[in-house]
Amino acid sequence: MKTKGETRASDVHTRMRADILSCELKPGDKLRFEALKDRYDVSFSTLREALARLSAESLVVSEGQRGFVVAPVSIADLKDLTNARVLLEREVLRLSMEYGDDKWEADILASYHRMDRLQTRLGAHYYFDEEWARLHGAFHRSLVCACKSPVLLDMRLHLFDRANRYRRMSSQFRTKWRPKDVEHKAIMDATLDREPEALDLIGRHIRETTENVIEFAGHLFVQDEVTASVV
Amino acid sequence: MKTKGETRASDVHTRMRADILSCELKPGDKLRFEALKDRYDVSFSTLREALARLSAESLVVSEGQRGFVVAPVSIADLKDLTNARVLLEREVLRLSMEYGDDKWEADILASYHRMDRLQTRLGAHYYFDEEWARLHGAFHRSLVCACKSPVLLDMRLHLFDRANRYRRMSSQFRTKWRPKDVEHKAIMDATLDREPEALDLIGRHIRETTENVIEFAGHLFVQDEVTASVV
DNA sequence: ATCCAGTAGATTTGCGAAATTTTTCCTGTC
DNA sequence: GACAGGAAAAATTTCGCAAATCTACTGGAT
Structure with missing residues (x-):
């Protein structure tokens, strides 16, 4: 800023x-x-x-x-966005796990802690909260910010923001909540341990979020419409 | 347009x-x-x-x-751009090979022919030519435009354009020329035959171009400077 | 009743002048 | 001789208005 x-x-x-x-x-x-x-x-x-x-x-x-x-929203756009995100997020996470140093690890632990604390405090309603959304974004960024690729990071952030719009649209219709968030913890642990499994976890995390969004808010979106690309 | x-x-x-x-x-x-x-x-x-x-x-x-x-140019930026391009280009080519239909194949053949004809006509100086650059871009686009992902295609085009700036900067210093362009032909053939090898060919094609740019025009670029990302 | 055309109203687009900020250069002091 | 302070100059940013464009509506003809 x-x-x-x-x-x-x-x-x-x-x-x-x-x-x-x-x-x-x-x-x-x-x-x-x-x-x-x-x-x-x-x-x-x-x-x-x-x-x-x-x-x-x-x-x-x-x-x-x-x-x-x-910009209009559509299921086709959300699915497209999701596939692109999985591709990019896997890559920047892979690179971060390769290049990440001590400071990177410390930042991940710190930002996870901040997110987790607020989540505990807010209970089941964390999903609506502006501040949680910010901390959630910061946690995911901390995981991948050691990848040494400004180009990939910019694109990733761009897609993350666009996808976040869909997540927020769905939050008010959501009825299913995880009692305790174990996914982010698992992703963090696997990442810090440099386990290749982390890549699959992050991919599944993104796809599951998308599936939930479609389940709860799919009725809000245009079905067929495809966002025109300027080509 | x-x-x-x-x-x-x-x-x-x-x-x-x-x-x-x-x-x-x-x-x-x-x-x-x-x-x-x-x-x-x-x-x-x-x-x-x-x-x-x-x-x-x-x-x-x-x-x-x-x-x-x-926007300034630097070797770090070019390398970063190249890595990102390889990642994206492989993916959109893979998807296009999966989804591509008859029209897609016909468009590839047509745009290759247009590029090849002009190249033959211009001889070794094709690399400087504005029109060839356009046809070259159109050929590469035709290879991947069946991937059904507007998001990936937009990002790909964006990176292609940015990389093209580096290629043009180097063209005036270039002293090594391929007598006949066999690379694009090989990429096209492998793509149309749906051979997975096409992905490696396109990746190598991008990386080789980058290496040539650095070899002939590296002296023009700032070494250390990294283009700041707005985060 | 429907369709087309013309006009009135609303909205967007383009322009150059005023206000704000940055840069440059000059001056006086240590 | 070098360095800080300050004022003039240059460049950028912002604003409100005039011109161009689009939308909607009314009226008439088929």
């Missing part, structure tokens, strides 16, 4: 991004400039810059000269 | 993108608004939108409130 040179535009970009990922701006919503200008208290041009950035991140889609829309 | 709803901003974005990828705007160049306004004949806001898009594509980097710079 930039602490000093934070421009108005990048600030709006960050806030809109958060609003889209947390589904405060719902998929498919039309983004009218007048309303957004009011909401974020900035001018047309500044908004336009933020929307252009989000558009390049495929969080909003621009429809020619007909304005911007929050 | 949009033929109708082409806005001024997306047009400038496209042209600047091309200028960066073809190294007409050199890596590290400071992008001053006054000069760009003159060059592309547009206003501040329009430029700003295009730059924001390019920034999200990591083709330009924004330095807080100190303007924009064409």
Whole structure:
């Protein structure tokens, strides 16, 4: 995060991004400039810059000269996202297990502890919590951040965020909860022990989450629609 | 390509993108608004939108409130890019070989033929040619476009373009040429025959290109600098 | 009743001037 | 001679308005 040179535009970009990922701006919503200008208290041009950035991140889609829309969600998109995530996440975890040093291991233990403590405190409702989502993201990042590949890490984070939008959409419909989270612990232990099994665990973890999302929130998504790729 | 709803901003974005990828705007160049306004004949806001898009594509980097710079090049970045490309390219090729139908095969043959014909016509200088670069890109895309994963295809194209910038930078210093291009033919044949060997061939193809780029143009790149990732 | 065309209203896009920030360069002091 | 302080200059960022474009609605003809 930039602490000093934070421009108005990048600030709006960050806030809109958060609003889209947390589904405060719902998929498919039309983004009218007048309303957004009011909401974020900035001018047309500044908004336009933020929307252009989000558009390049495929969080909003621009429809020619007909304005911007929050990127739609679909089962096809979620499945596609999931497959891509498994591919990338396995690779960055493999590389991290190869290159990771003492500091890496310590960071993993620390971020797991933070996540686990909050989870215990919140009980079954952790899944709704903003702060838990942040710590969960930080834990997963700590697992793979030793892979020495900025390119892969950027792509991974990008996909993680996009997938997180689906997870949050499903959270309010969820009725099945694990009493205690054992998955993350197992992934961490296998990773720290450099067991190749960790790769399968992380892959299964991602796929299971996706299956749950589809089970509980699949009715919210468009079935056939495929998010257009700009080719 | 949009033929109708082409806005001024997306047009400038496209042209600047091309200028960066073809190294007409050199890596590290400071992008001053006054000069760009003159060059592309547009206003501040329009430029700003295009730059924001390019920034999200990591083709330009924004330095807080100190303007924009064409993304720098480095050996570390090229190697990182190469590894990521091999991972993705193998996967989309594998999937395409699984899902590809008759039309896919026909498109591969057609785009190979177009590339091969131009190469024969141009002789050893094909490597400099803009049109050949386009046909080369189209051939590689045709190999993998049956993979049914918009997410992976977008990421692949993104990395391909970024790597292409390095290839073009090296072309003017190149002294070693293959008399006849046999690599692409071999990749195509193995792909159409659904031989798993195709995956290794494409991986080796990418790595060899990178090695040549480093051999002939390595002196142009910054050694240590690592392109900062926005995390 | 349906379809097409033309017009009014709403929305987006583009522009250049003002405000803010960074950089440069000059001056005075240690 | 080097270094900090400060003011002028240059560049970037932001803003509100005018022009272009799209959407919706009304009215008339088939």
